[in-house]
Amino acid sequence: MQEEKNTKIIEIKAQHVSYSYKNDYEDAEDKSVPAVKDISLQIEAGSYVAILGPNGSGKSTFAKLIDILEQADSGELSVFGLNTKDEESFWDIRENCAYIFQNPDNQIVGTIVEEDVAFGPENIGVKLPELRERVDKALEYVGLKDMAKRQAAQLSGGQKQKLAIAGALAMRPKLLIMDESTAMLDPQSRDEFLSIVERMQKEQGLTLVTITHDMTEASSCEKIFVVEKGQITTEGKPEEIFLNPEKVRRAGLELPEHIALITELAKLQRVKLSKDDLVSKASCIAKAAEIACMDLQASAGELRTAEDKEIDSEDIILSVKDLSYSYEAGAPKILDGINLDVRRGEILAVAGRSGCGKTTLISHLNGLISPTEGKIEIYPEDGITLSSEVKKDKGLFRKYVGLVFQYPEYQLFEETVYKDIEYGLKKNNTPEDKRKELIIKAARSVGLDEEKLSSNPFELSGGQKRRAAIAGVIAMTPKILVLDEPASGLDPRGRREMFSLIKNLKEQGTTIILVSHNMDEVARYADRVCYMEGGKLIKTGAPQEVFAENNSIPKPLLYDCAVEVHKAIEERLHTSISFGPVGRNAEEEAKNILASVLRAKEAASNA
Amino acid sequence: MLKDISLGKYIDTGSALHRLDPRVKIVMYVVYLVVLFMVKSPQALVAAAAVIAVQAVMAKISPKVIWTSILPVLPLAFFIFILNIFAYKGGEVLLKWWKITVTQEGLILGAIMGLRLIFLIISTSILLTLTTTPLKISDALESLFKWLKVFKVPVHEMAMMMSIALRFIPTLLEETDKIMKAQISRGADYDTGSIFNRVKGYITVLIPLFVASFKHAEELAVAMDARCYRGGEGRTKLNPLKLKNSDWLAGVLLLLGAAVILLAEYLIH
Numbered sequence: 001m002q003e004e005k006n007t008k009i010i011e012i013k014a015q016h017v018s019y020s021y022k023n024d025y026e027d028a029e030d031k032s033v034p035a036v037k038d039i040s041l042q043i044e045a046g047s048y049v050a051i052l053g054p055n056g057s058g059k060s061t062f063a064k065l066i067d068i069l070e071q072a073d074s075g076e077l078s079v080f081g082l083n084t085k086d087e088e089s090f091w092d093i094r095e096n097c098a099y100i101f102q103n104p105d106n107q108i109v110g111t112i113v114e115e116d117v118a119f120g121p122e123n124i125g126v127k128l129p130e131l132r133e134r135v136d137k138a139l140e141y142v143g144l145k146d147m148a149k150r151q152a153a154q155l156s157g158g159q160k161q162k163l164a165i166a167g168a169l170a171m172r173p174k175l176l177i178m179d180e181s182t183a184m185l186d187p188q189s190r191d192e193f194l195s196i197v198e199r200m201q202k203e204q205g206l207t208l209v210t211i212t213h214d215m216t217e218a219s220s221c222e223k224i225f226v227v228e229k230g231q232i233t234t235e236g237k238p239e240e241i242f243l244n245p246e247k248v249r250r251a252g253l254e255l256p257e258h259i260a261l262i263t264e265l266a267k268l269q270r271v272k273l274s275k276d277d278l279v280s281k282a283s284c285i286a287k288a289a290e291i292a293c294m295d296l297q298a299s300a301g302e303l304r305t306a307e308d309k310e311i312d313s314e315d316i317i318l319s320v321k322d323l324s325y326s327y328e329a330g331a332p333k334i335l336d337g338i339n340l341d342v343r344r345g346e347i348l349a350v351a352g353r354s355g356c357g358k359t360t361l362i363s364h365l366n367g368l369i370s371p372t373e374g375k376i377e378i379y380p381e382d383g384i385t386l387s388s389e390v391k392k393d394k395g396l397f398r399k400y401v402g403l404v405f406q407y408p409e410y411q412l413f414e415e416t417v418y419k420d421i422e423y424g425l426k427k428n429n430t431p432e433d434k435r436k437e438l439i440i441k442a443a444r445s446v447g448l449d450e451e452k453l454s455s456n457p458f459e460l461s462g463g464q465k466r467r468a469a470i471a472g473v474i475a476m477t478p479k480i481l482v483l484d485e486p487a488s489g490l491d492p493r494g495r496r497e498m499f500s501l502i503k504n505l506k507e508q509g510t511t512i513i514l515v516s517h518n519m520d521e522v523a524r525y526a527d528r529v530c531y532m533e534g535g536k537l538i539k540t541g542a543p544q545e546v547f548a549e550n551n552s553i554p555k556p557l558l559y560d561c562a563v564e565v566h567k568a569i570e571e572r573l574h575t576s577i578s579f580g581p582v583g584r585n586a587e588e589e590a591k592n593i594l595a596s597v598l599r600a601k602e603a604a605s606n607a
Numbered sequence: 608m609l610k611d612i613s614l615g616k617y618i619d620t621g622s623a624l625h626r627l628d629p630r631v632k633i634v635m636y637v638v639y640l641v642v643l644f645m646v647k648s649p650q651a652l653v654a655a656a657a658v659i660a661v662q663a664v665m666a667k668i669s670p671k672v673i674w675t676s677i678l679p680v681l682p683l684a685f686f687i688f689i690l691n692i693f694a695y696k697g698g699e700v701l702l703k704w705w706k707i708t709v710t711q712e713g714l715i716l717g718a719i720m721g722l723r724l725i726f727l728i729i730s731t732s733i734l735l736t737l738t739t740t741p742l743k744i745s746d747a748l749e750s751l752f753k754w755l756k757v758f759k760v761p762v763h764e765m766a767m768m769m770s771i772a773l774r775f776i777p778t779l780l781e782e783t784d785k786i787m788k789a790q791i792s793r794g795a796d797y798d799t800g801s802i803f804n805r806v807k808g809y810i811t812v813l814i815p816l817f818v819a820s821f822k823h824a825e826e827l828a829v830a831m832d833a834r835c836y837r838g839g840e841g842r843t844k845l846n847p848l849k850l851k852n853s854d855w856l857a858g859v860l861l862l863l864g865a866a867v868i869l870l871a872e873y874l875i876h
Binding site: 115124127 | 619777782795818822826829831842845
């Protein structure tokens with residue numbers, strides 16, 4: 001399948017490129033810190049490369065230098081063989097380089113879909129019959145042809161990003177830079193997005209440069225550059241990078257799920273992996289099956305996975321009964337006959353695609369919207385029952401149920417973090433002498449330093465802002481905390497930290513309801529999952545039950561890999577083996593695989 | 608909540624009025640603006656209502672949409688109504704209480720003033736915002752005022768600014784809704800309390816909204832740069848404006864409508 005590349009044209013060549021932001025603000029913290037430090041690299045024409053690294057590491061800044069959205073301070077940077085410093089090449093470079101950003105709303109200029117696609121070509125003066133042809137072809141390519149006359153604002157998030165691709169495509173570029181373009185999409189939309197751009201790379205010889213936190217996406221690239229603190233610390237093929245898990249983790253990244261699984265298997269079986277094993281998902285699965293079928297090296301004790309503490313299923317804290325909701329009478333139902341019990345002290349994940357009604361459901365839980373039909377009851381303490389049908393209970397719903405919306409950092413408004421956290425406490429009439437204690441406790445539980453309390457929330461980094469906003473809800477000591485996609489937009493390390501914060505809250509006795517479209521994280525952190533589709537609850541249960549069944553529910557990537565490894569093992573052993581339960585993480589999944597191979601072998605020798 | 612407001616929103620019904628050259632619509636809009644301000648009699652108001660109703664039917668805009676677009680200005684219209692009643696002293700006294708006198712003429716004048724404002728909003732919606740995309744409006748303005756370029760007026764830039772402002776109205780409304788919900792779930796209350804407190808409460812919405820707007824502006828500017836935006840020089844258009852015979856005809860018809868209102872004002876007594 002691999003095509004021989006007979007020409008190796010260098011598309012982007014950087015030599016000792018540095019750049020620092022020129023800040024006019026005197027009190028800005030990062031006044032003199034260079035964002036890009038001495039970067040040298042080469043990217044071949046028609047290749048697909050990923051730039052990885054933590055938030056704030058300078059990857060986006062470097063990408064902007066390529067498109068001359070910023071001008072490098074020092075060093076040589078040439079794109080398409082043209083020097084970015086040459087004024088004459090400026091438009092030649094920019095016209096051939098398309099850029100897709102993270103937030104679809106901030107890159108759509110036109111109100112109407114086709115107007116927006118035309119924006120770029122209009123700017124470079126493409127004349128009429130050709131302009132029309134470019135727009136129509138681009139829209140057809142991304143599958144939005146039927147929506148050409150629609151309003152851009154009415155598209156879904158996934159469609160808006162496809163519109164952004166169409167806008168880029170209509171420019172007929174040679175190079176496409178994607179700056180976390182898939183970060184706000186659900187897994188299905190992300191896959192659709194990626195398949196379009198990968199097709200563009202193959203069919204049109206486009207060079208793709210992607211900046212991403214998604215390691216699975218990065219693993220399908222041809223080359224990876226890891227950027228930390230403005231410098232390239234590692235570069236290589238994905239299989240070379242991911243061969244060294246320690247280094248990957250130190251750089252604030254993580255392994256893609258399929259590589260994580262084989263790495264754990266190799267560890268248990270004392271096998272050393274080579275980079276050839278990690279070349280593709282298929283090679284990983286074949287090798288994983290081979291490793292699993294070897295004589296067991298790990299001791300029986302090592303194969304034991306930690307038992308989950310079963311949450312007392314009788315102790316219900318919140319109950320949703322026959323809940324339906326529509327904006328107005330006769331309008332389609334956003335929620336349709338939802339029945340759901342939330343157990344005291346658990347982490348319950350509400351999973352599903354964007355637009356399936358998750359956010360509408362959780363908005364009911366603290367009385368932001370009232371059910372069209374059905375009701376919600378909460379039992380915060382012994383002997384207390386609050387119902388959404390009783391008007392005076394509504395205020396109390398807010399006392400017991402804390403709600404953290406997606407991107408909560410956008411709700412901050414006070415001069416200091418302290419005052420912002422205090423806002424809710426003031427509103428619920430907490431006595432002044434008690435507030436300070438609660439605020440400090442809340443800041444501590446989200447991992448925010450006490451000294452940050454006196455700083456302006458808008459000076460904090462993105463991750464810290466989010467923590468401050470969450471602290472504002474936690475300070476009100478809700479019994480139930482609802483979090484809508486709390487990790488979206490964070491880098492892998494930020495995600496890990498966010499979830500360990502959530503686990504800590506659970507251990508302190510808070511019941512957690514977690515809204516997510518990332519099935520791997522759901523499987524990893526939730527005690528139970530309820531999966532929604534089109535406003536209906538499809539299934540509720542432990543992740544093991546919900547994902548194990550053969551149904552339309554999207555599976556965690558890790559579990560998908562494990563299933564394929566199982567199949568490969570069955571082929572090797574010429575026998576069917578029993579499936580282990582869905583593991584929470586790669587380590588558990590690896591142990592489960594080895595345990596089921598062991599069982600199969602024992603059964604064979606007994607027979 | 609806020610999403611239901613259709614002020615400034617474009618709704619595509621594919622009507623003839625939607626396809627009409629935006630320059631004709633803008634010129635006619637100005638004509639109607641002037642004409643509506645000249646209306647002082649009930650019979651002219653009735654004529655205006657009839658003309659606007661015909662336009663609404665032509666634009667295939669439902670009464671419900673019109674209702675949602677006048678909803679936000681209803682308090683203002685009511686305020687104008689009340690103010691005119693109290694301010695007008697002459698004529699037949701209907702009610703006298705304390706220092707307040709309500710006369711029949713005052714009542715009629717108040718109603719005319721209030722309705723006039725509502726008609727203004729409806730005709731803005733039908734002729735412009737509901738039937739014309741922001742980009743078309745800005746294209747039309749740019750084309751209508753391009754002679755100002757001689758005087759170094761940055762016509763293109765102003766038109767672009769306007770179209771972007773309009774394009775972001777739905778986005779910002781959605782964001783306002785989200786921020787309000789987040790603050791309400793932290794205990795904010797925008798519906799009760801004194802007016803002063805309510806206004807103060809909105810600070811919790813306005814500050815995050817401003818911060819978000821700056822972020823939008825910053826990112827959009829970079830995105831426009833990346834898409835090779837360099838001002839109006841050398842820019843082509845996907846849908847260039849071209850006056851057709853049908854546009855002229857529509858312009859004449861709309862002028863006739865305005866004339867009917869004026870006739871009702873000055874000839875019928």
